[in-house]
Amino acid sequence: AQKITQTQPGMFVQEKEAVTLDCTYDTSDPSYGLFWYKQPSSGEMIFLIYQGSYDQQNATEGRYSLNFQKARKSANLVISASQLGDSAMYFCAMREGRAGSYQLTFGKGTKLSVIP
Amino acid sequence: DVKVTQSSRYLVKRTGEKVFLECVQDMDHENMFWYRQDPGLGLRLIYFSYDVKMKEKGDIPEGYSVSREKKERFSLILESASTNQTSMYLCASSLYGTTVDEKLFFGSGTQLSVL
Numbered sequence: 001a002q003k004i005t006q007t008q009p010g011m012f013v014q015e016k017e018a019v020t021l022d023c024t025y026d027t028s029d030p031s032y033g034l035f036w037y038k039q040p041s042s043g044e045m046i047f048l049i050y051q052g053s054y055d056q057q058n059a060t061e062g063r064y065s066l067n068f069q070k071a072r073k074s075a076n077l078v079i080s081a082s083q084l085g086d087s088a089m090y091f092c093a094m095r096e097g098r099a100g101s102y103q104l105t106f107g108k109g110t111k112l113s114v115i116p
Numbered sequence: 117d118v119k120v121t122q123s124s125r126y127l128v129k130r131t132g133e134k135v136f137l138e139c140v141q142d143m144d145h146e147n148m149f150w151y152r153q154d155p156g157l158g159l160r161l162i163y164f165s166y167d168v169k170m171k172e173k174g175d176i177p178e179g180y181s182v183s184r185e186k187k188e189r190f191s192l193i194l195e196s197a198s199t200n201q202t203s204m205y206l207c208a209s210s211l212y213g214t215t216v217d218e219k220l221f222f223g224s225g226t227q228l229s230v231l
């Protein structure tokens with residue numbers, strides 16, 4: 001079973017509008033971390049935002065916020081006031097808290113296109 | 117500023133060649149990773165290393181090997197390149213990997229084409 005599911009291969013949003021990118025996860029670990037990365041056409045993965053499983057509040061970083069619904073196992077990324085520079089691939093990822101779990105497991109990504 | 121450097125941005129090789137992809141980090145990180153990225157498949161872990169000379173297989177290690185002789189350098193080796201190894205290869209590092217909130221730092225990627 002997939003640990004990270006991103007159901008939207010591609011999304012379009014009008015400039016200055018808000019957009020939500022979906023991410024659901026699957027783990028039996030009570031301790032885990034969820035990450036969102038942005039990958040522009042240049043190729044480099046840029047860290048955007050982090051949410052811990054025990055965090056009481058939804059994470060926010062500037063125009064990025066994470067809509068964390070633990071019971072539903074979802075961690076959707078919300079980008080407010082979209083800009084042309086937001087056009088990129090977006091990846092959701094998870095690290096589980098079990099011992100020896102060093103790596104992040106990534107979803108398949110969502111390609112966001114911002115329309116002027 | 118943190119830096120993960122991959123030696124080549126684009127690489128073209130022939131089937132059967134031995135290919136080395138090099139990655140260097142300047143952050144004194146313990147852990148280093150090689151991911152492969154293909155359209156529609158996301159990032160898949162090939163190998164990772166949590167210490168010098170230590171390595172662990174990821175989800176898709178077949179056809180690949182790795183080397184970590186020094187802490188800052190992690191090499192991915194394709195012993196005999198095949199066309200199905202044409203892909204984007206991403207190197208990453210993290211400090212310790214012992215807490216869930218520790219993020220990965222990535223290089224810019226190497227787009228490998230095997231002809």
